[in-house]
Amino acid sequence: MSEPLVFMMGKFEARIPVDRMYFESHFWAVPHGDALRVGFTAYAVRLLQDVYFLDWQIDPDTQVRKKQTIGEIESSKAVSTMYAPADGRVIQFNEALLNDPSLINADNYDKGWLYEFSTTQPLLSPDEYVKVLEAGWEQTQRLLKNQFNE
Amino acid sequence: MAGRKITVVISQAPGKNPVKRHLEEEIATRLMLSGTAEVSVVLHLYDLTADHTGMLWLKSLRGNLVVLGWLYPRAIRWVLDRNGVKGKEGESRLNRIEDADADDQEHPQEEVAASRGIGALDVPNRLIYAIDLRNDGDPEVYIKEIERLADLVSVPLVQLGFGGGLQLPVLPGNGPATNGTATAHGANGNGTPDHSHNGDTGSVISGIFSNGNSNGTNGHAETPSLPMTSPAVIGGGDVRRRWYPVIDYSRCTNCMECIDFCLFGVYGVDHSDRILVEEQDNCKKGCPACSRVCPVNAIIFPEHKTPGIAGAEGGPVEDFKIDLSKLFGAPSALEMAVLERDQELVADGRDAVGAAVGLPKRQTCQPEKTRDDLDDLMDGLDSLDL
Numbered sequence: 001m002s003e004p005l006v007f008m009m010g011k012f013e014a015r016i017p018v019d020r021m022y023f024e025s026h027f028w029a030v031p032h033g034d035a036l037r038v039g040f041t042a043y044a045v046r047l048l049q050d051v052y053f054l055d056w057q058i059d060p061d062t063q064v065r066k067k068q069t070i071g072e073i074e075s076s077k078a079v080s081t082m083y084a085p086a087d088g089r090v091i092q093f094n095e096a097l098l099n100d101p102s103l104i105n106a107d108n109y110d111k112g113w114l115y116e117f118s119t120t121q122p123l124l125s126p127d128e129y130v131k132v133l134e135a136g137w138e139q140t141q142r143l144l145k146n147q148f149n150e
Numbered sequence: 151m152a153g154r155k156i157t158v159v160i161s162q163a164p165g166k167n168p169v170k171r172h173l174e175e176e177i178a179t180r181l182m183l184s185g186t187a188e189v190s191v192v193l194h195l196y197d198l199t200a201d202h203t204g205m206l207w208l209k210s211l212r213g214n215l216v217v218l219g220w221l222y223p224r225a226i227r228w229v230l231d232r233n234g235v236k237g238k239e240g241e242s243r244l245n246r247i248e249d250a251d252a253d254d255q256e257h258p259q260e261e262v263a264a265s266r267g268i269g270a271l272d273v274p275n276r277l278i279y280a281i282d283l284r285n286d287g288d289p290e291v292y293i294k295e296i297e298r299l300a301d302l303v304s305v306p307l308v309q310l311g312f313g314g315g316l317q318l319p320v321l322p323g324n325g326p327a328t329n330g331t332a333t334a335h336g337a338n339g340n341g342t343p344d345h346s347h348n349g350d351t352g353s354v355i356s357g358i359f360s361n362g363n364s365n366g367t368n369g370h371a372e373t374p375s376l377p378m379t380s381p382a383v384i385g386g387g388d389v390r391r392r393w394y395p396v397i398d399y400s401r402c403t404n405c406m407e408c409i410d411f412c413l414f415g416v417y418g419v420d421h422s423d424r425i426l427v428e429e430q431d432n433c434k435k436g437c438p439a440c441s442r443v444c445p446v447n448a449i450i451f452p453e454h455k456t457p458g459i460a461g462a463e464g465g466p467v468e469d470f471k472i473d474l475s476k477l478f479g480a481p482s483a484l485e486m487a488v489l490e491r492d493q494e495l496v497a498d499g500r501d502a503v504g505a506a507v508g509l510p511k512r513q514t515c516q517p518e519k520t521r522d523d524l525d526d527l528m529d530g531l532d533s534l535d536l
């Protein structure tokens with residue numbers, strides 16, 4: 001397996017493995033059976049830091065629309081609503097996470113997977129995803145700074 | 151303390167939270183003991199139907215009111231207005247704790263925006279102070295504020311010498327009276343009406359002279375030594391939890407976007423063609439879609455978890471955590487409204503309509519241009535809660 005790509009978030013090296021595809025909203029996707037397994041990228045995990053609460057608002061095996069609210073996540077430094085990354089079907093959630101969301105920090109690219117998802121929407125290649133990170137980094141920093149200043 | 155009674159209504163929190171109930175009872179009991187206020191208790195304002203005894207009671211109250219509830223003050227005010235309990239907005243110091251350090255420059259802007267609304271109709275000349283009981287857990291905080299307000303706004307009472315001691319009635323033109331006169335105490339700095347002030351309490355029949363009607367559930371003995379229990383809830387029992395939009399007419403411009411957008415028949419117009427929440431209970435529980443479509447944020451869903459939708463004023467309240475939703479693929483307000491509405495349509499057995507129906511058309515005829523730095527900056531502004 002070749003080396004992951006690296007995106008610099010300030011001094012932090014966010015690793016972007018080349019063995020998988022990506023969603024623009026900072027999720028990775030690997031084929032799993034007939035569907036995909038989806039999880040947070042290192043970029044997302046770096047912003048969240050220690051995850052301690054994760055809550056899904058839909059049942060497994062539910063059809064969803066892109067940007068539909070499907071859950072909430074809370075960490076030591078951040079909160080976020082979780083949105084469906086594309087039109088598709090959420091098949092099942094990673095049960096292990098519900099008791100111990102810290103798996104997301106410990107192993108976000110493998111054991112910390114979030115849910116299984118089927119979709120026909122196109123995904124981004126690792127290079128394309130890194131371009132998204134580059135394009136959005138300025139704005140992300142602004143977002144973080146502005147919220148800090150409140 | 152005669153001459154300063156103010157009418158206070160406490161609206162109970164829904165459910166059986168003992169901490170909240172205790173706060174309500176403490177405030178009620180202590181206000182009554184101190185003789186500062188005529189206190190009555192109703193159920194959660196938002197859940198009351200227009201014909202509920204508690205709401206009818208509120209409508210019957212005259213004069214200045216303090217209404218304490220478990221909602222944002224803006225929500226309290228407009229729920230009351232919708233039910234015909236109208237008045238001018240009283241400003242309480244309690245409600246703007248987080249704005250205490252804010253620039254004064256922010257307020258003129260808010261007021262300018264507010265004055266563009268179509269406004270409430272038939273507003274009588276009395277003040278309603280709406281106070282959010284989630285501000286503080288200490289009853290003393292509310293008691294002090296209510297005492298301050300009572301001083302500010304009470305109608306002067308004339309004392310008659312019933313029951314105990316010999317007191318000269320205070321009539322205009324009487325010579326130096328042994329009890330305080332209006333002139334002796336003078337106008338206070340705010341220029342509010344003088345009030346007669348008597349050190350001897352316990353001799354006034356408050357039921358005749360007070361602002362509001364007697365609540366009728368507890369005999370009002372003025373002597374503080376009588377043990378008081380918290381007043382019974384007017385209209386008693388439980389009410390069903392409700393979900394419906396509340397219009398803030400100080401912001402509403404009558405643009406009619408909401409009535410175009412809602413496909414469940416919640417909105418209507420009144421006889422003067424003003425927008426109205428007509429069929430409140432047609433509203434789908436939990437759905438806040440129309441509030442996202444309103445261009446001036448005039449639609450309140452008091453029980454929604456997002457403070458801005460629930461009627462909070464100004465920016466987000468002390469949230470020390472960063473909200474990353476915008477990074478993780480959050481939809482825009484309109485996109486979210488469309489998704490939520492489709493969800494309710496499908497749940498109702500109807501067809502989803504997407505963005506095709508009832509959406510404000512904002513410059514769709516313009517060709518799309520490529521994004522430049524200014525676009526990025528402008529989009530970045532959205533995340534700055536200005």
